[in-house]
Amino acid sequence: xxxxxxxxxxxxxxxxxxxxxxxxxxxxxxxxxxxxxxxxxxxxxxxxxxxxxxxxxxxxxxxxxxxxxxxxxxxxxxxxxxxxxxxxxxxxxxxxxxxxxxxxxxxxxxxxxxxxxxxxxxxxxxxxxxxxxxxxxxxxxxxxxxxxxxxxxxxxxxxxxxxxxxxxxxxxxxxxxxxxxxxxxxxxxxxxxxxxxxxxxxxxxxxxxxxxxxxxxxxxxxxxxxxxxxxxxxxxxxxxxxxxxxxxxxxxxxxxxxxxxxxxxxxxxxxxx
Ligand code: GLN
Numbered sequence: 032x033x034x035x036x037x038x039x040x041x042x043x044x045x046x047x048x049x050x051x052x053x054x055x056x057x058x059x060x061x062x063x064x065x066x067x068x069x070x071x072x073x074x075x076x077x078x079x080x081x082x083x084x085x086x087x088x089x090x091x092x093x094x095x096x097x098x099x100x101x102x103x104x105x106x107x108x109x110x111x112x113x114x115x116x117x118x119x120x121x122x123x124x125x126x127x128x129x130x131x132x133x134x135x136x137x138x139x140x141x142x143x144x145x146x147x148x149x150x151x152x153x154x155x156x157x158x159x160x161x162x163x164x165x166x167x168x169x170x171x172x173x174x175x176x177x178x179x180x181x182x183x184x185x186x187x188x189x190x191x192x193x194x195x196x197x198x199x200x201x202x203x204x205x206x207x208x209x210x211x212x213x214x215x216x217x218x219x220x221x222x223x224x225x226x227x228x229x230x231x232x233x234x235x236x237x238x239x240x241x242x243x244x245x246x247x248x249x250x251x252x253x254x255x256x257x258x259x260x261x262x263x264x265x266x267x268x269x270x271x272x273x274x275x276x277x278x279x280x281x282x283x284x285x286x287x288x289x290x291x292x293x294x295x296x297x298x299x300x301x302x303x304x
Pocket of ligand 1: 117120213214215216217227234235236265
């Protein structure tokens with residue numbers, strides 16, 4: 032059958048914009064995104080049409096594009112994501128920038144821990160820069176760990192990765208030069224937008240005040256950091272003071288703002304610098 036692109040784009044349901052439609056067409060019909068700007072009609076099969084309509088329907092029900100197509104770009108790479116993992120978010124990319132700043136020598140062999148790794152996007156993005164380093168990816172969810180394993184393999188990084196099923200530090204062994212962590216920090220009763228509700232609640236909600244995970248992580252961090260080690264920790268809106276208070280035996284080195292000007296990442300160390 033012949034798909035009239037102009038007709039399709041002018042009859043999209045609410046919540047589905049043109050860019051979404053292009054991404055879904057690219058995904059279902061395997062057509063290069065740029066090419067779509069020059070095509071008026073496409074010959075497609077009935078199955079392809081049905082698949083495209085199904086995807087457009089899901090998007091109109093607020094499912095994020097990343098959850099429909101099953102991957103999202105983060106820093107330099109593309110990561111598989113599912114309903115068992117938090118979709119990689121642009122503000123989290125700031126951790127990678129800070130890591131590169133605090134460890135300027137990329138040849139140094141670091142041992143890195145991604146605590147609550149989800150897709151593994153933070154740790155794996157870093158490991159991709161530090162060719163002599165190793166990464167432990169830790170998560171409480173078996174399903175998230177298998178997504179992280181897929182991503183490690185897909186990026187050819189799996190031979191420098193290990194995987195640990197654990198609730199925060201409970202079953203983590205050893206000491207690390209750096210720990211990266213984006214824990215759940217949304218307050219339990221916070222009214223999240225509908226797109227976010229496709230992410231797993233365990234990766235989003237951090238108890239009544241959103242601080243539960245920090246209370247489980249920060250008092251034990253010192254034991255797991257090597258001398259001159261750093262913790263790079265993501266926080267939610269307005270949480271920096273409370274989080275620094277919980278981290279009373281760590282030194283706050285930097286509180287970095289995201290592109291919206293919100294305090295987003297705290298760098299902690301066990302030694303003042
Ligand atoms: N930044 C995410 C959101 O508000 C939450 C991620 C998290 O809890 N770590 O959608």
